[in-house]
Amino acid sequence: MLDIGFDIGGTKIAAVAADEDSGIAGKISCPFPKGRDGRFVAKMLYDMAAELMRGCGESMNGVRSAGIAVPGSISRDGEVVKDAYNLGFRNVPLRRYAQEHFKGIPVNMVNDANAAALAELYKGVFKGRSCAVLVTLGTGVGGGIIMGGKLFNGGRGNGVELGHAVLDFRGERCTCGTLGCAETLISASALIKGALRRVQNGCGGMMAEIIEKDGSINAKEIVGCALLGDEPAKSAFDEYMDALAAFTVSIINVFDPEVIAIGGGISGAGDALLKPLGERVKKMCFFDSPCEITVSEMGNDAGAVGAAMLFRSF
């Protein structure tokens, strides 16, 4: 029997079929049908599952469960996508729509950051851990928490919003309305913003050249420029790392987890990120020794694999 996992994103829908060992038996992806409604997407998910199973040489009878990861907030009962801006979904009962197609197959739904944490738990860097925190740094900041070896979806079931822990309570206004949320300081977007500010101030250097050539710059490129000794990039990266270290230390002091994993595009910087982060955290952490800090392992498959694991996680 296979478990199907879907990761619905603003540009594409990824799907995997996972075997008993959480291995990927097959995968497939489609562009996200922008502007179409939840019923349309639900039908698409079923068609993708059927095609995925055909690719594995099996029928839909071989499906044990289906899980859906969504980039947004989900109602406490797991039925409704309350708000997923990138999908244009608001109060869409997507689980039920999907369930109507997946007859006799249990369908569950989860936030994509939670799904990524589950993927790390079953197949990645959280394997065998009881308490672990995943922090994904992208356009926003997401996170997933493992507690007692299981996904922690908030004490009331509203989920966890690590990106909306306050890090600078007199700071910049966040999209959520509160001042100085972590998201305003440690998202990849915040690093890019800091870099652009320096370039616009006419600092010159490698970042200005990249922007001149490509019209834009991403977080990994900024880290690269900093590593190569470009002064404006080093300054932007240092400022960013101070905030990221303060956030990481807060997580450690509050949860005392066994391991923290950093995900999202910027985690591709690997040791260039982990080394300066580890040095700062060691000095700042309340406890004698900080926990292990690493980068997430599941990469682009994390959301879909985690969604496939959802059935096993109850």
Next chain:
Amino acid sequence: MLDIGFDIGGTKIAAVAADEDSGIAGKISCPFPKGRDGRFVAKMLYDMAAELMRGCGESMNGVRSAGIAVPGSISRDGEVVKDAYNLGFRNVPLRRYAQEHFKGIPVNMVNDANAAALAELYKGVFKGRSCAVLVTLGTGVGGGIIMGGKLFNGGRGNGVELGHAVLDFRGERCTCGTLGCAETLISASALIKGALRRVQNGCGGMMAEIIEKDGSINAKEIVGCALLGDEPAKSAFDEYMDALAAFTVSIINVFDPEVIAIGGGISGAGDALLKPLGERVKKMCFFDSPCEITVSEMGNDAGAVGAAMLFRSF
């Protein structure tokens, strides 16, 4: 059978005997023997227990367990008081010292903020709750977390240090060395500091009068002055509430608890604290509705009662 709980503080040691219903069958207290070592204190605990039991008309044969709450950090194995500044204890194996006296009676040790959270769970505002957070605002900021209906002592067993979550990452240096920990902003000491700064700037008003008369002012008096419309007090209290609201919102966004309880002397302000806090949190919280926010119920007995509950919490 009774469970004995001790709350060791820098000025006194409180002890209670708790019955099966977590009711207080007896209580007693002694001044803390400043300057004496852990062995001396351990012997004192035993003597206090014997006297407490005599007062209940029973012998030490009626003791099921003993629990010790300590204002400081405790080693992961629960054996050693690593650092309790107010007691002058550093690396004191107090549990073992006490165990040598309490022959055949299991002795456990816990941080005092954790003990207070346990007391709320068994007898106070956390009764029947699965996920709850206690925040104690005093000289420092302590906290205890209930997860899955049990005390959460950190994923690695180092405890939780809510007061060392960062709230202002470019802010004032905390005693722990990190910049802008919650403790520098939301402790009762932080409120008093803000008030003193205003008085020293010659703002006049009621607070200046109190300080003139008593030589000092406490947090509850400052809240009182603010309630009575004293402008400098209102300004100090407003500044403090902005930080406390940001902290409370962070806790809600990260844990989504069923209830948050505020403890420590300032919680005596009751609605004068809860009303402005609730209004701010409602606007700032990521979720549709914030959780219940209340004041702790167990007051001065919290540490000792929680310590007595320790045996039941495993």
